[in-house]
Amino acid sequence: MAFMIAQRAYIKLFLITKVEQRRGYGYQMLEELKQEFAPFGYVPPQSEIYRALHELVQEGVLFRTKQLKGSDPSVDFQEIVLYQFTDDGTEKAELYKKQVKSDLDRCIGMLNKAVRDNY
Secondary structure (H helix, E strand, O other): OOOOOOHHHHHHHHHHHHHHOOOOEHHHHHHHHHHHHHHHOOOOOHHHHHHHHHHHHHOOOEEEEEEEOOOOOOOOOOEEEEEEEOOOHHHHHHHHHHHHHHHHHHHHHHHHHHHHHHO
């Protein structure tokens, strides 16, 4: 068992939640996570976001679709990749979140012990 939760596992947890909230394209999720983590001094690396998304696709949790960004395709030709749950992806996502919750609980206990014993 790892000392603390792996960065990619942590990121995958938040990406799953973003897809649940219908915020399904990579750059949007990256920017939202940067804002959410800024108060903690953490900037999720872009490469880790996209590796985590790729792993979730490989694991059958998510699938990718492409669409044009914007409401007028005659004006806006930028294509974005959207991430959505596969048919059984919601169940896989819930199982993954339960596993990560167990790791987070262990990490919280270790961090609380460090603070309690040393400060």
